[in-house]
Amino acid sequence: MTLRSRLAAAFALVALLTAVAVAISAPAIVGRGFARMQAEGASPGQGRGQGNGPMAGQHIEQIQQETILTLVIVAALAVGAASLLGLGIASRTVRPLARLEATAAAVAGGDLAARSGLGDRSDEIGSLGRSFDAMAADLEAAEDARRRLFQDAAHELKTPLAVIEATTTAVLDGVYAHEDRHLETVRDQSRLLSRIVDDLRTVSLAEAGALPLDRRVVDVAPVLASVARDLEARATGAGVSIAAGPADGLAVDADPDRVRQIVLALADNAIRHTPAGGRVRLDARGEAGGRVTIAVVDTGVGIAPADLPHVFDRFYQADPARDRATATSGLGLAIVRALAEAHGGRVRAANEPGGGARFEVDLPGA
Secondary structure, three states: OOHHHHHHHHHHHHHHHHHHHHHHHHHHHHHHHHHHHHHOOOOOOOOOOOOOOHHHHHHHHHHHHHHHHHHHHHHHHHHHHHHHHHHHHHHHHHHHHHHHHHHHHHHHOOOOOOOOOOOOOOOHHHHHHHHHHHHHHHHHHHHHHHHHHHHHHHHHHHHHHHHHHHHHHHHHOOOOOOOHHHHHHHHHHHHHHHHHHHHHHHHHHHHOOOOOOOOEEEEHHHHHHHHHHHOHHHHHHOOOEEEEOOOOOOEEEEOHHHHHHHHHHHHHHHHHOOOOOOEEEEEEEEOHHHOEEEEEEEOOOOOOOOOHHHOOOOOOOOOOOOOOOOOOOOOHHHHHHHHHHHOOOEEEEEEOOOOOEEEEEEEOEO
């Protein structure tokens, strides 16, 4: 039964009980009054001054007033009893709201794990409880993500800062000579710091929906060819071949610079995780509903099943022992996901049956 129905039933019950009480007691009260008047020598139709004289008429009028007062008292008692019953019903109905209020106060006080526990109800209060619990769960997840972000950012920023401090201290103390290679170390670590800050800003703006996008019709084929061409020297140096597949006639509604950034990040990640002699291929295909999927496939060792759900998380590294020699911020795939979702798209990662990994980005077609 819905909350509205319960409240309506409570009000109806109060009125019904009052009417029943009055209807049951009224005949007896009135009958007794008539009997007393007849005992005084007057009929119901007689008035003052009839029957046994003025005194009798006054007594009859007193009996009438007492009868009316009795009816009023009975009605008042019936209303009071019915109201108490209605108050009990209303209190029982409102009790879950008090529980929800206490839970809301707990969440406002910082206890994001508090839940109303009203989700098993089938009325409006249950619907409100489920919505509130879902909101609290989202707040708790967002707070956990914020804490992890700060922890991860502090960890990632600490490494290059430590290298810069150690290098400069060693030079100033005379442990290292004033050589260009030490200045290059400081420069490289400073660039890494700048990249981490820029990447964090990009991810934050994209996830907040505040990243400016210059959306237009973007042909996919030239983007894939451009990325393959720009990364060819790097791939060759790593002993990896890279090529772009055909994507003629495919176009997306997106920011061209951001689309290129997405493909570049995925291709760069594929090259870093593909051993010498391997291949990286950039493909695209049309999907139902006019959408376009851009895929980057490599022939590396693939992704461990335990790592698959986390590869797009900030600062996540499948190999914790990997150092910063590659000068990456640890945010490349997180940026890919944030940019794809900012365009209304999706990302996914999977292992290829014959070995290697496949990263796909689904974008709205033009």
